[in-house]
Amino acid sequence: MSFCLPLQDQFDTLEKHTQWGIDILEKYIKFVKDRTEIEINYAKQLRNLAKKYQPKKNSKEEDEYTYSSCRAFLATLNEMNDYAGQHEVISENMTSQITTELARYVQELKQERKSHFHDGRKAQQYIETCWKQLESSKRRFERDCKEADRAQQYFEKMDADINVTKADVEKARQQAQLRHQMAEDSKGEYLSTLQKFNHEQREHYHTHIPNIFQKIQDMEERRIIRIGESMKTFAEVDRQVTPIIGKCLDEITKAVDSIDPKHDSQLVIDAFKSGFEPPGDVDFEDFTQPIKRAISESSLSNSKETKSESRFSSKSKGKLWPFMKKSKLMVLFEI
Amino acid sequence: MSFCLPLQDQFDTLEKHTQWGIDILEKYIKFVKDRTEIEINYAKQLRNLAKKYQPKKNSKEEDEYTYSSCRAFLATLNEMNDYAGQHEVISENMTSQITTELARYVQELKQERKSHFHDGRKAQQYIETCWKQLESSKRRFERDCKEADRAQQYFEKMDADINVTKADVEKARQQAQLRHQMAEDSKGEYLSTLQKFNHEQREHYHTHIPNIFQKIQDMEERRIIRIGESMKTFAEVDRQVTPIIGKCLDEITKAVDSIDPKHDSQLVIDAFKSGFEPPGDVDFEDFTQPIKRAISESSLSNSKETKSESRFSSKSKGKLWPFMKKSKLMVLFEI
Numbered sequence A, B: 001m002s003f004c005l006p007l008q009d010q011f012d013t014l015e016k017h018t019q020w021g022i023d024i025l026e027k028y029i030k031f032v033k034d035r036t037e038i039e040i041n042y043a044k045q046l047r048n049l050a051k052k053y054q055p056k057k058n059s060k061e062e063d064e065y066t067y068s069s070c071r072a073f074l075a076t077l078n079e080m081n082d083y084a085g086q087h088e089v090i091s092e093n094m095t096s097q098i099t100t101e102l103a104r105y106v107q108e109l110k111q112e113r114k115s116h117f118h119d120g121r122k123a124q125q126y127i128e129t130c131w132k133q134l135e136s137s138k139r140r141f142e143r144d145c146k147e148a149d150r151a152q153q154y155f156e157k158m159d160a161d162i163n164v165t166k167a168d169v170e171k172a173r174q175q176a177q178l179r180h181q182m183a184e185d186s187k188g189e190y191l192s193t194l195q196k197f198n199h200e201q202r203e204h205y206h207t208h209i210p211n212i213f214q215k216i217q218d219m220e221e222r223r224i225i226r227i228g229e230s231m232k233t234f235a236e237v238d239r240q241v242t243p244i245i246g247k248c249l250d251e252i253t254k255a256v257d258s259i260d261p262k263h264d265s266q267l268v269i270d271a272f273k274s275g276f277e278p279p280g281d282v283d284f285e286d287f288t289q290p291i292k293r294a295i296s297e298s299s300l301s302n303s304k305e306t307k308s309e310s311r312f313s314s315k316s317k318g319k320l321w322p323f324m325k326k327s328k329l330m331v332l333f334e335i
Helices: A010-052 A060-063 A066-159 A166-257 A261-271 A290-312 B010-050 B060-064 B068-162 B166-257 B260-270 B290-312
Strands: none
Touching: A010 A066, A010 A261, A010 B010, A010 B260, A060 B068, A066 A166, A066 A261, A066 A290, A066 B010, A066 B166, A166 B060, A166 B166, A166 B260, A261 B010, B010 B068, B010 B166, B068 B166, B068 B260
């Protein structure tokens, strides 16, 4: 035992280490839960964004969505909703494929860990019991040897004493023989207990305890594999939505590609054209002709302002413009 | 003018429509700003998440990151930080490439719009002024014709009256001639004003106003193209970070792939091994030999319990286990 180092409580150490392993798992579960909440929150904000800018139902705003640019914006809003949905998918899949699974696994792991340390302590108690039996067996043999020795010395003393009766010598001889026999019996029992102890001790250190440690090691390695799988799922769940988010973005681009400024202009022309033809040239009114004079006189006072209005405005503010319904020359936005 | 429809205030309508176009642009700017805030907020939460689970500096926790599974978690945290960074990039690029640009453009657009409507109103005022000149010119001609007519009637009346002097007849004749001449002059001026008005009116309806409407239409179409470009950028900015986010996810997977349960076990073995060899077989102590007796007697009373302790525990609670430093048979986790 030349390489002997101070004894250590290996089971305590391993108990602490495996508890740390469970803590790490629970920390990871908490981490993923936090992430799912962030995703849910992000998705909620994106959905609110899409809702906030949605045209109000049955309002004038809805009509605006006949314009291609407005339709592209509407498509953007709808795609933002789908985009949000994908982040909800991240959250849902992380919950079902990671946190729920790992939480169940942690319970199993706690049970398994408990059972290994229980087995370890039981083996420990058993070998201690064997040791106590050996000690007790050895002490009995030692005591019996002393008794035999003492009986032998007494017999030898009696045998050498000339004042002692033969009967007393014989009694002492028999007593010594009996004690010797008893010591021989104790020796036999001690030898058999020692043999049994050495066998159990070898089993304990070379089979039982190594087996338990191996099981703990296997458990630990399974825990590490399991957390690794979850970490991979963590990235995978995220990666899975990437192409769908990509499609959302493509849909926005596609909607934008169908924006048609000329078409939108035509809608404005169709909606706002007056259908009024531009006035032709004003005719010369010849007041030198006596025939026309009477007409001029009757219409003069009340027609001049009306005429001015009808030419340029309907409400006398001079802001209204008449245009043709169809013309080679000019329609609102249509040349 | 058979297709004449009621007059409409085309400029008012167009002013309203182009204002709506500006409102749409400003609404889109607001939408993108809202999106950038959501991205900033999302990134902030992801950064906080990464920070929250980071091992505390100079603590025992830091040592834990010698384990490959802990290192994979640390890599996950670091990648989440980069992931957050990409959403900050979305926010920054949307701000610089969309909101800042569009905000500047809206200012230009407002200026341009103002100038077109100013030109339109100026043209409107000009043609109204021409119309008023024509009306006034026509009224003067009409009035002068009346005066000439009246002077002619007066002259004819005087000429027929036998009680009137020749001088008075001559005066009335000259007066009638003068009035006739004045009416002729007014007619000439009226004709020229009419000719000018008809020219200006044709220019107005067939050139000036169509030009202004065309400019407004161009402006509108540029606005639609511009908002379309921004909408495309909106998707593009998002699309650009996708491969980088993909790399973050790949880095997580890569870190997970280097998780090595056997290596982590070895670290535990190296850290916790006791270096204590399992005890060998216990020897038989023969108390039947008188020589051994003296040794046995002196060590018996105080050594038996100590021996029991040194075999299984250092603190008498029977929990401590000795193991070998190196052994073919059994080391903690190493078989």
